[in-house]
Amino acid sequence: MSAVLVCAVSLAAQKLGVFQDLDRILSNTRMALAPKSASESIVFVAIDASSLDAVGTWPWSRGVHASILDNLTNAGAADVFFDIDFDFPSDTDGDRAFIDALDRAGGTTYLAAFVQPSSISNSDVRHYNLPLAAFAERSWPALVNVITDEQGLVRNYPLGDVIDGQFIPSAGSLIAGHFVEAKHNVEIDFSIRPQSFQVISAIDVIERRFPDALFEGRSVIVGASAIELGDQYAVPVHGVVPGPLVHALAAETLRYGLNPRWLMAEILTIVLFILLCFLHIRLKHSPVAFVVAIVAILLVVEACAFGLFRQSSLLVPSAMLYPSLIAFGLWRLATLLTKSRWDERKTSAKFTNTRRLLEQVFDDSTDAFVIIDEEGQIIRHSRSAEQLFGVDGAGRLAIPAGLHRHVMAEMLSDVRTAAPLIHSMAINLNGHMRSIEFSIARSHFEVPISQNADANVAIIATLMVRDVTETKQQERQIAYLSNHDELTGALRRSTFLAFLKLRLEVGEPVAVFALNLQRFRTINVVLGRNVGDAVLTEMSNRLNSLDEWFSATTRLDADNFAIFTEKPVDADVIDKLTAMIVDCIRAPYRVAGTNGQLDVRIGYTVVTEDDETTADMALEQAVEALETAKSTFAATSTHDPALSKKQSRFRAIERAMADALANREFHVLYQPQYSMTNGRLTGAEALVRWKSPSFGPVFPDEFIPITESTGFIVELGRWVLQEAAKDALLMPPDTSMAVNVSGVQLMHAEVISDVLATLKATGLPPSRLCLEITESVFLTSIEPIIEIMHDLRFPGVKWALDDFGTGYSSMAYLSRMPLDKIKLDKAFIMDLGRDPKSRTILHTVGELCRGLGVTFLCEGVETAEHVRILKSENCAEMQGYFFGKPMPIDDLLKLPTFVSPLLASRQ
Secondary structure (H helix, E strand, C coil): CHHHHHHHHHHHHHHCCCCHHHHHHHHHHHHHHCCECCCCCEEEEEECHHHHHHHCCCCCCHHHHHHHHHHHHHCCCCEEEECCCCCCCCCHHHHHHHHHHHHHHCCCEEEEEEEEECCCCCCCCEEEECCCHHHHCCCEEEECCCCECCCCCECEEECEEEECCEEEEEHHHHHHCCCCCCCCEEECCCCECHHHCEEEEHHHHHCCCCCHHHCCCCEEEEEECCHHHCCEEEECCCEEEEHHHHHHHHHHHHHCCCCCEECCHHHHHHHHHHHHHHHHHHCCCCHHHHHHHHHHHHHHHHHHHHHHHHHHCEECCHHHHHHHHHHHHHHHHHHHHHHHHHHHHHHHHHHHHHHHHHHHHHHHCCCEEEEEECCCCEEEECHHHHHHHCECCCCCECCCHHHHHHHHHHHHCCCCCCCCCEEEEEEEECCEEEEEEEEEEEEEEEECCCCCCCCEEEEEEEEEEEECHHHHHHHHHHHHHHHECCCCCCECHHHHHHHHHHHHHCCCCEEEEEEEEECHHHHHHHHCHHHHHHHHHHHHHHHHCCCCCECCCEECCCCEEEEEECCCCCHHHHHHHHHHHHHHHHCCEEECCEEECCEEEEEEEEECCCCCCCHHHHHHHHHHHHHHHHHHCCCEEECCHHHHHHHHHHHHHHHHHHHHCCCCCEEEEEEEEEECCCCEEEEEEEEEEEEECCCEEECHHHHHHHHHHHCHHHHHHHHHHHHHHHHHCCCCCCCEEEEECCHHHHCCCCHHHHHHHHHHHHCCCHHHEEEEEEHHHHHCCHHHHHHHHHHHHCCCCEEEEEEECCCCCCHHHHHHCCCCEEEECHHHHHCCCCCHHHHHHHHHHHHHHHHHCCEEEEECCCCHHHHHHHHHCCCCEEECCCCCCCECHHHHHCCCCECCCCCCCCC
16 A cells, blocks of 8 residues: 555656656766767858957858858758848848859758747747848748756757748758657757767868868758857756757757657556565565665666666656655655564563473483583583483482583683584493483573673583484494495405505505305205305305405405405415415305305406505406406416406497497498409498597497497498498499498398398399408308398399408308309408419419309509509409598599599599
8 A cells, every 4th residue: 555655646746847857867867878979960060269250240241151051062061051140131242142152052051040039028929030031032941949948958959830820840850851840849869979060160161171071961050159159058968059059969869869758657657666566575574675675776777767768768757766765665664663663572472482492392302401500510401311310319410520520621621613512422320331422512691790780701511412322333233234244244345445445555565366156056046045145154254264364355246255465475475375265165065954065266466566556446457357267267367457458448449339329420431442344433342430539530440349249230230231322322323332241240130121121211222232241250150141141132232252361261152152242351462562472362362253253352452563463363343542542422422433443543
């Protein structure tokens, strides 16, 4: 209700003009803070003191004005406005000259017309000053009256007035091209700086001391700026300016639509109502926040008002907000003061209730509370304290002497902490040792002496005691289980690593052993899990009872354990220690009336004193050695750094490969193949490459075996086949695309469907696809592979045997395989010209291909000498760096489709 009342009163006051002066001050400030420069469309020809001195006594002969008009017309001025009185005749020659000048100007001249009030008091009669008829016939009248407010300032500007029944537009309207027959006024935008207009002295125009470009296409105002001529007006922001500049400011305002417009007070009243509601709802209880919010709101409103004026020349009548917010704030502060008094009474009652509640909590708490003064006297204690400590013969609380001394020492200590420290202590209560935790909190309170004297400050200590005997027992049990295996009592991995870290810090050679129990699972299955658990426990106890060489046993997982040496080791003692472990574990186990026996495989590593191996690394090395022992069926195995590095990289590449295909880290390159007979491009071989963000470029001879061992080669091969088939369609239609197929892919059930689906999806003719296999397929069962080759040969897919001569080729299988091409390995080509045997092998393979009726292709062709020798040995096709390295498909398409083999240069 209060917000509505404040808004209604503020709106009424705004309508009555109560805030008008403050609004004007605020609007002037905004204009001053947002200065604009005038456009270059108006030039002011100033009749200044130097012009008066040069020409002579004012008023000038009309011949002078004629000279000004002619010079401006000749300079290309768009129009000229004379803010000079032309309603009386001058000298005849001068008037004649001005008439001629007006004729030459061709109707682009505006002459001043103005209205003068009657000099007779209380008369409504107005006198008009109009140009002489001879002048008026050749020009346009322009109203030059300006309006001053009650403060004598020019703020508004008329659009025109009716004189003798005819509407005369104002000078500013004519210059701006704002032709509206309306008698209302518009506000001038005084953010436009008068000094930004182009000004030239009249004498310079008379004597033609100006460049024509100054006036070309511009509007020109000719008028007085000399103070002695009296044509000066007071305006907001800029003080006193010449009358012609008032018309220039008005013209700029009208031409560019900059005339300031006042925002409706009703809109601001709605904003005021919203702000008052916000203050009333969100800031109910904080007077300081309320005042800060009002100041912040006024600053934000003024910032917004400034922004609105700068962007759209909109004036916000924000003055009404100041008294409104202040009045509302005073009312709210008075309300808050009244409410605070009521709250004070409620707080007093609440304090009383809280004190009673705290006393009840104090007495009923399960923790023991004791309050002791500086003299060591017990002021008060809780019931639980009496239950814990008991009372002496005098009925006083029987606090143990050691605990009492601790409290007094803490009370008198100069050491201060942010929070009370928790202490632990074992005490004897009634013949039983109990573990307690306690804290001591010091407090200061005033003790009044008399009504006028200052109060003394006393210190008390609040002792809080908790019996944690059972909790400590549980914690010890939990701590044991967190560090030890629950079944065997062996250490856990984390504890083992912590102890090993300490051992390595000594700087002595340490041996770390990783053990894997053999036949343990058989005992579990045959004799039962209970027997297996008992065997594990006994085995762990045996290891713990070994020679003092060894640390406590650690269980890594189900049947894997680890230990390390507690003494320095060397190469001579390792075998002895290993034998001790083996003998210990292999000894028969008599458990639950049943005999059992275990065997063990051991992997170990030795960390020397100058080694930087960490505990985690040492255990990992021992486990890697154990894996080697298991894979080679050896009883023991030591850590091999080279093998470990290779295994680590193998695993890292395997992990990185999981997302490499999805992340498009693989790409396909193509190496061209040319015919030896006619030099025609016969096809290309698709070669997959991998650029890993982690490892950089990874060579195929490293990642392909990994893909084959993990089975990822099936997915990768399918993707390469699809990419190569799509790119093959971009090549000439008489060329083929060779794609390598792994033996692992050929043993996969979906290899036939993958190839046929790719051909169907891409539209590549089967005859243009050549699948290449290596001789390594002969290491597997060859019969299913030959069957798959025939199944794919039926629709037209071709087959090639790659890297021939380096594997396990069998002549019997060669005759049965549906081969179309044999590719001789590049190793034989590289030795041509150096090793005569290579040429013999080349000739033999060529004869073999001719006998089998298959195409003979040689890889690794790098020199013109290679080409010459291969041509003499009837090689059918060639592939190698001589014709082009593996390249992207775009580069392959730029290669020539025909090349003379003997004349070709490197591509």
